[in-house]
Amino acid sequence: MKLEQVIKHFVTITKHKLTVMDLCFKVGMVEQAFLHDLSKYSPEEFIPGVKYYQGNKSPNAAEKLENGFSKAWLHHKGRNKHHFEYWIDYSINYDEGLIGMKMPLKYVLEMVCDRIAASMVYSGKDYNSAIPWEYYSKREGQVIHLHPETKLLLEKLLIINRDKGLKKTLAYMRWLYKHPYLYDDRVYKG
Template identity: 30%
Template sequence: MLKACWRNFLYILEHKINVLVECWNEGLYIQGITHDLSKFNPKEFLPYTKKFFLDRKIDSIDEKKWKFAWLHHQHKNKHHWEYWVVDPNQKQALPMPRKYLLEMVCDWRSFSRRWGKKVKLSNLSLSDKMILHPETRDALEMIIKNERKAKSKETIG
Protein backbone atom coordinates (compact mmCIF):
# COMPACT_ATOMS: atom_id res chain seq x y z
CA MET A 1 0.00 0.00 0.00
CA LEU A 2 2.90 2.35 0.73
CA LYS A 3 4.21 1.99 -2.82
CA ALA A 4 0.72 2.74 -4.20
CA CYS A 5 0.48 5.86 -1.99
CA TRP A 6 3.85 7.05 -3.26
CA ARG A 7 2.79 6.52 -6.90
CA ASN A 8 -0.43 8.47 -6.29
CA PHE A 9 1.49 11.28 -4.58
CA LEU A 10 3.86 11.56 -7.55
CA TYR A 11 0.93 11.49 -9.99
CA ILE A 12 -0.81 14.33 -8.13
CA LEU A 13 2.40 16.40 -8.11
CA GLU A 14 2.90 15.87 -11.84
CA HIS A 15 -0.72 16.84 -12.52
CA LYS A 16 -0.39 19.94 -10.36
CA ILE A 17 2.77 20.98 -12.23
CA ASN A 18 1.05 20.51 -15.59
CA VAL A 19 -1.95 22.56 -14.45
CA LEU A 20 0.38 25.18 -12.95
CA VAL A 21 2.06 25.67 -16.33
CA GLU A 22 -1.32 26.10 -18.05
CA CYS A 23 -2.69 28.39 -15.32
CA TRP A 24 0.49 30.47 -15.33
CA ASN A 25 0.00 31.09 -19.06
CA GLU A 26 -3.49 32.41 -18.26
CA GLY A 27 -2.31 34.61 -15.37
CA LEU A 28 -3.98 32.37 -12.79
CA TYR A 29 -0.97 32.16 -10.49
CA ILE A 30 -2.68 31.40 -7.16
CA GLN A 31 -5.08 28.91 -8.75
CA GLY A 32 -2.19 27.19 -10.44
CA ILE A 33 -0.54 26.70 -7.06
CA THR A 34 -3.68 25.71 -5.13
CA HIS A 35 -5.22 23.53 -7.85
CA ASP A 36 -6.50 20.15 -6.58
CA LEU A 37 -5.12 20.46 -3.05
CA SER A 38 -8.11 18.41 -1.89
CA LYS A 39 -6.50 15.37 -3.54
CA PHE A 40 -4.13 15.27 -0.54
CA ASN A 41 -7.10 15.00 1.84
CA PRO A 42 -7.39 11.41 3.15
CA LYS A 43 -11.04 11.40 1.99
CA GLU A 44 -9.73 11.58 -1.56
CA PHE A 45 -6.14 10.38 -1.38
CA LEU A 46 -6.74 6.89 -0.01
CA PRO A 47 -9.71 5.93 -2.23
CA TYR A 48 -7.88 7.25 -5.32
CA THR A 49 -4.79 5.28 -4.30
CA LYS A 50 -6.75 2.07 -3.97
CA LYS A 51 -8.69 2.63 -7.21
CA PHE A 52 -5.81 3.60 -9.49
CA PHE A 53 -2.49 2.60 -7.92
CA LEU A 54 -2.94 -0.77 -6.25
CA ASP A 55 -2.09 -3.68 -8.49
CA ARG A 56 -5.42 -5.38 -7.87
CA LYS A 57 -9.11 -4.81 -8.47
CA ILE A 58 -10.92 -3.10 -5.60
CA ASP A 59 -13.99 -4.52 -3.91
CA SER A 60 -17.46 -2.95 -3.95
CA ILE A 61 -16.89 -1.14 -0.64
CA ASP A 62 -13.71 0.54 -1.91
CA GLU A 63 -15.47 1.34 -5.19
CA LYS A 64 -18.20 3.12 -3.23
CA LYS A 65 -15.54 5.01 -1.23
CA TRP A 66 -13.89 6.08 -4.49
CA LYS A 67 -17.23 7.36 -5.85
CA PHE A 68 -17.66 9.37 -2.64
CA ALA A 69 -14.10 10.70 -3.02
CA TRP A 70 -14.83 11.81 -6.59
CA LEU A 71 -18.03 13.53 -5.46
CA HIS A 72 -16.08 15.19 -2.62
CA HIS A 73 -13.48 16.38 -5.12
CA GLN A 74 -16.08 17.89 -7.47
CA HIS A 75 -17.83 19.70 -4.64
CA LYS A 76 -14.65 21.06 -3.05
CA ASN A 77 -13.08 22.41 -6.25
CA LYS A 78 -14.71 25.31 -8.06
CA HIS A 79 -13.00 24.46 -11.36
CA HIS A 80 -15.34 21.50 -11.76
CA TRP A 81 -18.59 22.35 -13.53
CA GLU A 82 -20.39 19.96 -11.16
CA TYR A 83 -19.63 22.35 -8.28
CA TRP A 84 -21.99 24.91 -9.84
CA VAL A 85 -24.95 22.60 -10.51
CA VAL A 86 -27.91 23.47 -8.28
CA ASP A 87 -30.53 21.14 -9.80
CA PRO A 88 -29.31 18.28 -11.97
CA ASN A 89 -32.86 17.13 -12.75
CA GLN A 90 -33.81 20.51 -14.16
CA LYS A 91 -30.29 20.96 -15.59
CA GLN A 92 -29.78 24.24 -13.74
CA ALA A 93 -26.44 25.68 -12.75
CA LEU A 94 -25.11 28.94 -11.40
CA PRO A 95 -22.82 31.05 -13.60
CA MET A 96 -19.22 29.89 -13.26
CA PRO A 97 -16.80 32.77 -12.62
CA ARG A 98 -14.34 33.17 -15.49
CA LYS A 99 -11.26 32.33 -13.40
CA TYR A 100 -12.69 28.91 -12.51
CA LEU A 101 -13.84 28.35 -16.08
CA LEU A 102 -10.30 29.06 -17.27
CA GLU A 103 -8.88 26.79 -14.58
CA MET A 104 -11.20 24.01 -15.82
CA VAL A 105 -9.84 24.44 -19.35
CA CYS A 106 -6.28 24.46 -17.97
CA ASP A 107 -7.09 21.22 -16.16
CA TRP A 108 -8.29 19.69 -19.44
CA ARG A 109 -5.15 20.88 -21.23
CA SER A 110 -2.96 19.40 -18.50
CA PHE A 111 -4.07 15.89 -19.37
CA SER A 112 -2.63 16.22 -22.85
CA ARG A 113 0.63 17.37 -21.24
CA ARG A 114 0.57 14.22 -19.09
CA TRP A 115 0.27 11.94 -22.08
CA GLY A 116 2.74 13.88 -24.24
CA LYS A 117 0.26 15.06 -26.80
CA LYS A 118 -0.98 18.48 -27.75
CA VAL A 119 -4.52 19.22 -26.69
CA LYS A 120 -6.97 18.35 -29.42
CA LEU A 121 -9.51 21.11 -29.73
CA SER A 122 -12.14 18.50 -30.52
CA ASN A 123 -11.61 17.25 -26.95
CA LEU A 124 -12.59 20.67 -25.65
CA SER A 125 -15.95 20.56 -27.38
CA LEU A 126 -18.92 20.80 -25.08
CA SER A 127 -20.43 17.59 -23.88
CA ASP A 128 -24.17 17.16 -23.55
CA LYS A 129 -23.48 15.73 -20.11
CA MET A 130 -22.13 19.03 -18.81
CA ILE A 131 -24.73 21.14 -17.03
CA LEU A 132 -23.69 24.75 -17.48
CA HIS A 133 -25.40 28.08 -16.97
CA PRO A 134 -26.05 29.64 -20.41
CA GLU A 135 -23.53 32.45 -19.70
CA THR A 136 -20.90 29.88 -18.75
CA ARG A 137 -21.61 27.80 -21.87
CA ASP A 138 -21.27 30.91 -24.05
CA ALA A 139 -17.99 31.88 -22.35
CA LEU A 140 -16.62 28.35 -22.74
CA GLU A 141 -17.59 28.28 -26.40
CA MET A 142 -15.75 31.59 -26.86
CA ILE A 143 -12.61 30.22 -25.16
CA ILE A 144 -12.69 27.16 -27.42
CA LYS A 145 -13.32 29.32 -30.51
CA ASN A 146 -10.36 31.57 -29.60
CA GLU A 147 -8.12 28.52 -29.10
CA ARG A 148 -9.12 27.22 -32.51
CA LYS A 149 -8.27 30.60 -34.06
CA ALA A 150 -4.89 30.66 -32.29
CA LYS A 151 -4.13 27.10 -33.42
CA SER A 152 -5.02 27.88 -37.03
CA LYS A 153 -2.75 30.96 -36.95
CA GLU A 154 0.11 28.78 -35.62
CA THR A 155 -0.42 26.36 -38.49
CA ILE A 156 -0.49 29.13 -41.11
CA GLY A 157 2.40 31.12 -39.65
Protein backbone atom coordinates in the same frame (compact mmCIF):
# COMPACT_ATOMS: atom_id res chain seq x y z
CA MET B 1 -1.87 -0.29 0.15
CA LYS B 2 1.24 -0.93 -1.91
CA LEU B 3 3.99 1.66 -1.59
CA GLU B 4 4.52 1.55 -5.36
CA GLN B 5 0.90 2.59 -5.98
CA VAL B 6 1.12 5.34 -3.34
CA ILE B 7 4.17 6.77 -5.10
CA LYS B 8 2.65 6.47 -8.59
CA HIS B 9 -0.57 8.19 -7.52
CA PHE B 10 1.34 10.95 -5.70
CA VAL B 11 3.54 11.52 -8.77
CA THR B 12 0.50 11.62 -11.10
CA ILE B 13 -1.53 14.12 -9.07
CA THR B 14 1.54 16.24 -8.40
CA LYS B 15 2.47 16.26 -12.09
CA HIS B 16 -1.10 17.31 -12.88
CA LYS B 17 -1.04 20.05 -10.22
CA LEU B 18 2.30 21.40 -11.44
CA THR B 19 1.06 21.39 -15.05
CA VAL B 20 -2.08 23.30 -14.06
CA MET B 21 0.05 25.70 -12.03
CA ASP B 22 2.26 26.37 -15.05
CA LEU B 23 -0.76 27.04 -17.27
CA CYS B 24 -2.42 29.26 -14.64
CA PHE B 25 0.79 31.26 -14.17
CA LYS B 26 0.93 31.83 -17.94
CA VAL B 27 -2.63 33.20 -17.81
CA GLY B 28 -1.76 35.40 -14.82
CA MET B 29 -3.86 33.52 -12.26
CA VAL B 30 -1.41 33.16 -9.37
CA GLU B 31 -4.00 32.39 -6.67
CA GLN B 32 -5.68 29.73 -8.83
CA ALA B 33 -2.27 28.19 -9.53
CA PHE B 34 -1.42 27.67 -5.87
CA LEU B 35 -4.89 26.59 -4.69
CA HIS B 36 -5.66 24.19 -7.54
CA ASP B 37 -6.65 20.67 -6.42
CA LEU B 38 -5.19 20.81 -2.91
CA SER B 39 -8.03 18.51 -1.79
CA LYS B 40 -6.46 15.65 -3.82
CA TYR B 41 -3.88 15.37 -1.03
CA SER B 42 -6.56 14.97 1.67
CA PRO B 43 -7.19 11.44 3.03
CA GLU B 44 -10.74 11.49 1.57
CA GLU B 45 -9.33 11.75 -1.96
CA PHE B 46 -5.77 10.47 -1.71
CA ILE B 47 -6.56 7.04 -0.23
CA PRO B 48 -9.20 6.12 -2.87
CA GLY B 49 -6.89 7.62 -5.50
CA VAL B 50 -4.21 5.12 -4.50
CA LYS B 51 -6.65 2.20 -4.24
CA TYR B 52 -8.14 2.85 -7.70
CA TYR B 53 -4.99 4.16 -9.39
CA GLN B 54 -4.85 3.39 -13.13
CA GLY B 55 -2.19 5.74 -14.47
CA ASN B 56 -3.91 6.63 -17.73
CA LYS B 57 -7.19 8.04 -16.39
CA SER B 58 -8.80 9.29 -13.22
CA PRO B 59 -9.14 6.73 -10.41
CA ASN B 60 -12.64 8.11 -9.81
CA ALA B 61 -13.93 6.14 -12.82
CA ALA B 62 -12.71 2.85 -11.33
CA GLU B 63 -14.20 3.73 -7.95
CA LYS B 64 -17.54 4.45 -9.68
CA LEU B 65 -17.43 1.08 -11.45
CA GLU B 66 -16.91 -0.76 -8.18
CA ASN B 67 -19.27 1.21 -5.92
CA GLY B 68 -21.73 2.91 -8.27
CA PHE B 69 -20.37 6.31 -7.20
CA SER B 70 -17.08 7.88 -6.26
CA LYS B 71 -16.89 9.24 -2.75
CA ALA B 72 -13.56 10.89 -3.65
CA TRP B 73 -15.17 12.69 -6.62
CA LEU B 74 -18.10 13.89 -4.51
CA HIS B 75 -15.58 15.27 -2.02
CA HIS B 76 -13.47 16.84 -4.78
CA LYS B 77 -16.21 18.58 -6.76
CA GLY B 78 -17.70 20.02 -3.58
CA ARG B 79 -14.44 21.80 -2.71
CA ASN B 80 -13.05 22.88 -6.08
CA LYS B 81 -14.88 25.70 -7.82
CA HIS B 82 -13.21 25.05 -11.18
CA HIS B 83 -15.55 22.07 -11.70
CA PHE B 84 -18.86 23.04 -13.26
CA GLU B 85 -20.56 20.46 -11.04
CA TYR B 86 -19.81 22.72 -8.07
CA TRP B 87 -22.10 25.33 -9.65
CA ILE B 88 -25.21 23.16 -10.12
CA ASP B 89 -28.21 24.27 -8.08
CA TYR B 90 -31.98 24.34 -8.21
CA SER B 91 -33.46 27.10 -10.32
CA ILE B 92 -35.55 29.77 -8.63
CA ASN B 93 -38.19 28.67 -11.13
CA TYR B 94 -39.13 25.42 -9.40
CA ASP B 95 -40.34 23.74 -12.58
CA GLU B 96 -36.84 23.94 -14.15
CA GLY B 97 -35.12 21.67 -11.64
CA LEU B 98 -31.34 21.62 -11.56
CA ILE B 99 -29.47 24.18 -13.65
CA GLY B 100 -25.92 25.38 -14.06
CA MET B 101 -25.08 28.72 -12.49
CA LYS B 102 -22.80 31.09 -14.40
CA MET B 103 -19.26 30.40 -13.21
CA PRO B 104 -16.91 33.28 -12.40
CA LEU B 105 -14.34 33.80 -15.13
CA LYS B 106 -11.34 32.75 -13.04
CA TYR B 107 -12.90 29.33 -12.44
CA VAL B 108 -13.80 28.83 -16.11
CA LEU B 109 -10.21 29.64 -17.05
CA GLU B 110 -8.91 27.32 -14.34
CA MET B 111 -11.28 24.60 -15.62
CA VAL B 112 -9.76 24.92 -19.09
CA CYS B 113 -6.23 24.75 -17.63
CA ASP B 114 -7.34 21.68 -15.66
CA ARG B 115 -8.75 19.93 -18.74
CA ILE B 116 -5.68 20.65 -20.83
CA ALA B 117 -3.33 19.53 -18.04
CA ALA B 118 -5.28 16.32 -17.40
CA SER B 119 -5.12 15.53 -21.11
CA MET B 120 -1.36 16.19 -21.13
CA VAL B 121 -0.69 14.05 -18.06
CA TYR B 122 -2.90 11.10 -18.98
CA SER B 123 -1.95 11.11 -22.69
CA GLY B 124 1.76 11.53 -22.07
CA LYS B 125 3.79 11.57 -25.28
CA ASP B 126 0.61 10.96 -27.32
CA TYR B 127 -0.87 14.35 -26.29
CA ASN B 128 -2.06 16.69 -28.99
CA SER B 129 -4.12 19.87 -28.73
CA ALA B 130 -7.30 18.16 -29.98
CA ILE B 131 -7.51 15.76 -27.01
CA PRO B 132 -9.11 18.20 -24.48
CA TRP B 133 -11.85 19.03 -27.00
CA GLU B 134 -12.36 15.36 -27.92
CA TYR B 135 -12.72 14.39 -24.25
CA TYR B 136 -15.25 17.17 -23.69
CA SER B 137 -17.25 16.49 -26.86
CA LYS B 138 -17.61 12.76 -26.02
CA ARG B 139 -20.30 13.83 -23.59
CA GLU B 140 -22.34 15.54 -26.29
CA GLY B 141 -25.93 14.40 -26.00
CA GLN B 142 -25.65 13.87 -22.23
CA VAL B 143 -27.38 16.27 -19.89
CA ILE B 144 -24.65 18.59 -18.66
CA HIS B 145 -25.81 21.37 -16.39
CA LEU B 146 -23.65 24.20 -17.67
CA HIS B 147 -24.85 27.78 -17.76
CA PRO B 148 -25.14 28.80 -21.45
CA GLU B 149 -22.48 31.55 -21.14
CA THR B 150 -20.11 29.27 -19.24
CA LYS B 151 -20.63 26.55 -21.85
CA LEU B 152 -20.01 28.99 -24.70
CA LEU B 153 -16.73 30.20 -23.20
CA LEU B 154 -15.52 26.69 -22.27
CA GLU B 155 -16.21 25.40 -25.78
CA LYS B 156 -14.67 28.47 -27.41
CA LEU B 157 -11.43 28.04 -25.44
CA LEU B 158 -11.23 24.29 -26.10
CA ILE B 159 -11.79 24.89 -29.83
CA ILE B 160 -9.14 27.62 -29.93
CA ASN B 161 -6.77 25.16 -28.26
CA ARG B 162 -7.70 22.45 -30.75
CA ASP B 163 -7.41 24.66 -33.84
CA LYS B 164 -4.70 27.18 -32.94
CA GLY B 165 -2.72 25.45 -30.18
CA LEU B 166 -1.82 26.11 -26.58
CA LYS B 167 0.20 29.29 -27.05
CA LYS B 168 -2.71 31.13 -28.75
CA THR B 169 -5.19 29.72 -26.22
CA LEU B 170 -3.17 30.94 -23.25
CA ALA B 171 -2.66 34.35 -24.87
CA TYR B 172 -6.43 34.73 -25.35
CA MET B 173 -7.12 33.51 -21.81
CA ARG B 174 -4.56 35.99 -20.42
CA TRP B 175 -6.24 38.82 -22.37
CA LEU B 176 -9.69 37.74 -21.16
CA TYR B 177 -8.46 37.49 -17.56
CA LYS B 178 -7.31 41.11 -17.80
CA HIS B 179 -10.74 42.12 -19.20
CA PRO B 180 -13.18 40.17 -16.99
CA TYR B 181 -16.04 42.61 -17.57
CA LEU B 182 -16.46 41.04 -21.00
CA TYR B 183 -17.74 37.92 -19.26
CA ASP B 184 -18.47 38.68 -15.59
CA ASP B 185 -21.36 41.13 -15.90
CA ARG B 186 -23.87 39.01 -13.93
CA VAL B 187 -22.06 36.40 -11.92
CA TYR B 188 -21.42 35.46 -8.33
CA LYS B 189 -18.14 37.11 -7.26
CA GLY B 190 -17.04 34.38 -4.81
